[in-house]
Amino acid sequence: MNRGGCGGGPGRGGRGFGGRGGGPGFGPGGPGFGGRGPRGPGFGPRGPGPWSGPRGPRPGGGGGPGSGCGSGTGGGNQGQGGMWRDERPSNKILTITSFSVIKGRGEPYESSVFEAGGYKWRLVLYVNGNQNDGGNNHISLYVRIEETESLPKGWEVNVELKLFVYNGKQRKYLIVKDGIVKRYNDAKKEWGYGKLIPLTTFLDTNEGYLEQDIASFGAEIFSGTAVQVQEKVTFISNPPNNVFTWKILHFSNLEDKFYYSDDFLVEDRYWRLGFNPKGTGDGRSQAIPIFLYAQGHKPNAVATNTxxxxxxxxxxxxxxxxxxxYxxxxxxxxxDYGVGVNTIISLAEFNDASKGYSVNDSIIFEAEMVKVSVTNIVPI
Known part of the structure; x- marks a missing residue:
């Protein structure tokens, strides 16, 4: 159990936030799909479904207008906050423009791979908190080690981890750490803070963390040369060539299986449509589904979440x-990660010839990509 923390003495202003890292634990769930209105997206592999699963931890204490600290054993999630510095994080900076586009989303953003201390890493950001790590009403941020296949059996990487949140009002970085060595190994490939910073504080424009709808985070692993570039995520509305049309002939002859369109490119990533003419999930035999699948990135693109x-x-x-x-x-x-719906139209409505959805035994699906993200590595 991760126990509470303590308030520190006076410091350089600010608040105490953060958390001790809980480790990952991804596991499959049952099939799930995105839907209309409040039905959120589903996640998962090629085929009828999608899924994702958890991670783990809990709070320490925040200091007053100085510093705070959290400690404990196991997978906690709160660390020492309230300390500030002018210098940029030395290993990774992640900047997200148009933050309001993704505000409230439950699934994480996974950054591109970066190198620090001779190993490869990736930031994992939950903008609405990692619910499986006690991150309710907080921003959650983790560092995951990558490309461990080449490491020797029984490998372990011990690091001192610092995470950062930029405050444009103070023109400084809030440092979140707990001073405890993080032991990365096959059983624990991810460490971080479920309670990096409270959402009420982060989203309050008077606090300065979210200025002009731009948010910036960072990481330091060991020590290193100051970073000269940042990863910048930009959201593109109605990008060029954003409408893809897929005409399917001889619909009545299609079998009970998933069919996929050709790939189409929008910005930095290829996409495809897929559906089963006999239905899937809760729309089985009653409705027609449609899913959008993300494929690979185009050459030289920064390979991150999209x-x-x-x-x-x-x-x-x-x-x-x-x-x-939508x-x-x-x-x-x-x-081959698909998100979509089981019921874009009921079979009863589809089979009504007067409706015009099926003509000469053909149907037409269309995907209009109204907003996509593009990630670039740019100079600071």
Whole structure:
């Protein structure tokens, strides 16, 4: 159990935030899908479903207008905060523009891979808190070690980890740490803080962490030369060539399996559509589903999560009364990750010839990518 923390003496202003790192523990769940309105996205592999799973921890104490500290054993989630510095984090800076686009999302953003101390790492950011790590009403941030396959059996990497949140009002970085060595190994590849900073503080524009809808985070692992570049995530609305049309012939002859469109490129990533003509999940045999799948990145693109917001349509071939659903989610770096809906249209409505969704035994799906993210590594 991770026990409480303590308040420190006076310091250089600010608040005490942060947390001790809880480790990962990803596990599959059952199939889940994104849906209309409040039904969030589903996540998972190629086929009918999607899924994702957890991580683990809990609070220490924050200091007053100086410093605070948290301590304990096991997977806690709160560390010492309230300390500030002018210098940028030395290993990784992640800047997200148009932060309001993803405010409230539950799935994490996973950064591109970066190197520090001779190892490869990735930042994992939960903008609405990691609920499985006690991160309710907080920003959660972790550092995960990557590309460990080449390390010797029984490997262990011990690091001193510092995470950062930039405050534009003070023009300084808030440092979050707990002073405890983080032991990375096969059983524990991720450390960080479920309670990096309270959402009420972070989202309050008077506090200075979110200025002009831009948020910036950072990490230091061991010590290193000052970083000269930052990872910048930008959201592109209605990018060029953002509409893809998929016409399917001989619909009545299709089998009970998933069919996939050709890949299409929007900004830095390839995408494809997929569906099962006999239905999936709770729409099985009652409705037609449609899913958007993220594929690989184009050459030389920065391979990170990609935000994909899309209008998915079954076209009405006799009028503009199309069946349409909106879906938005972070798509991870792996390919064949699908998000969509089981029920874009009921079979009863689809089979009504007067509606115009099926003409000459053909149907037309359309994907309009209304907002995607593009990640670049740029000079500071």
């Amino acid at each position: 935000w994909g917001a899309v209008n998915l349509r079954l076209k009405n071939q006799r009028s503009s009364n199309h069946a349409q659903i 879906s938005a989610a972070w798509y991870p770096t792996r390919s």
